[in-house]
Amino acid sequence: MSTNSEPADHPSEKQGASGRLSSVTSALRVLKVFSEEEVELGISSIAKRLALAKSTVHRLAVTLAAEGFLEQNPDNGRYRLGLALFERGILVRRRMDVSNLGLPLLAALRDRTQETVHLAILAQTSIMYLYNLESAQAIGMRSYLGARKPAFCTAEGRVLLAFSPPEVVAAVLKEKLEPRTAKTVTDPKALLRTLDEVRNSGYAVDDEESEVGMRGVAAPVRDIGGSVVTAVGLAGPIQRLTKKELRGLVPQVVATADAVSARLGYRPRDGMLGATAMRAT
Numbered sequence: 483m484s485t486n487s488e489p490a491d492h493p494s495e496k497q498g499a500s501g502r503l504s505s506v507t508s509a510l511r512v513l514k515v516f517s518e519e520e521v522e523l524g525i526s527s528i529a530k531r532l533a534l535a536k537s538t539v540h541r542l543a544v545t546l547a548a549e550g551f552l553e554q555n556p557d558n559g560r561y562r563l564g565l566a567l568f569e570r571g572i573l574v575r576r577r578m579d580v581s582n583l584g585l586p587l588l589a590a591l592r593d594r595t596q597e598t599v600h601l602a603i604l605a606q607t608s609i610m611y612l613y614n615l616e617s618a619q620a621i622g623m624r625s626y627l628g629a630r631k632p633a634f635c636t637a638e639g640r641v642l643l644a645f646s647p648p649e650v651v652a653a654v655l656k657e658k659l660e661p662r663t664a665k666t667v668t669d670p671k672a673l674l675r676t677l678d679e680v681r682n683s684g685y686a687v688d689d690e691e692s693e694v695g696m697r698g699v700a701a702p703v704r705d706i707g708g709s710v711v712t713a714v715g716l717a718g719p720i721q722r723l724t725k726k727e728l729r730g731l732v733p734q735v736v737a738t739a740d741a742v743s744a745r746l747g748y749r750p751r752d753g754m755l756g757a758t759a760m761r762a763t
Contacts, residue, residue, distance in 0.1 A: 637700035644680035645710035701739035706747030
């Protein structure tokens with residue numbers, strides 16, 4: 483955070499039994515004290531409500547203001563919530579929009595293909611499932627909401643990594659790429675080549691690399707600005723999803739991802755929505 487705050491490993495930094503840092507907890511309490519009824523508060527008011535010393539609240543407020551989480555009214559010296567919170571709220575709202583707008587399209591894909599359909603986001607170096615629409619088939623893939631899988635070996639993760647900033651990919655490569663199956667590719671150079679291929683083709687494939695006996699394909703979903711915000715994935719057992727069958731499903735997965743993107747306001751510059759689906763056939 484700001485240079486006004488103490489380093490996390492400073493001797494005076496108190497850490498509770500749960501592992502929480504007291505200064506971070508206090509800073510969050512300061513943010514949560516504001517409400518619709520009280521959009522602006524002074525240092526004394528905040529200190530009284532939180533039972534904290536004025537000097538402590540002042541240091542926290544100055545630090546939070548320096549990072550954009552609070553703003554100070556120059557006319558009366560009181561503080562209010564800053565734009566940094568609004569920006570992060572937009573990210574959460576974007577995920578909610580993707581989930582709500584995309585659900586009918588994901589359900590339609592599941593019903594047409596009779597295979598499990600996912601909606602996943604990137605969470606650090608893993609993927610996390612926002613939606614998991616299970617196949618009605620006796621044998622299928624089950625992925626629990628909120629569950630995480632390594633991004634590097636899943637179709638959804640490769641899609642998200644392929645369109646992520648270089649520092650995100652670097653963070654993945656820094657970690658040991660643990661094999662999940664005998665087919666998991668763990669060579670960093672091979673992974674980078676795969677991500678290049680995903681960027682060129684517009685979709686990614688997982689051929690028993692994250693789970694034994696399962697294959698899958700995923701395609702990117704873009705927001706109104708063109709940023710990839712999530713991935714639509716389809717997966718099923720190798721008995722049903724032969725390599726030929728999987729290739730045949732690629733256009734449907736890409737088309738569904740494109741349709742979700744369109745609902746989010748994305749319009750390709752060349753007007754060729756779904757062009758990758760055409761190339762996949």
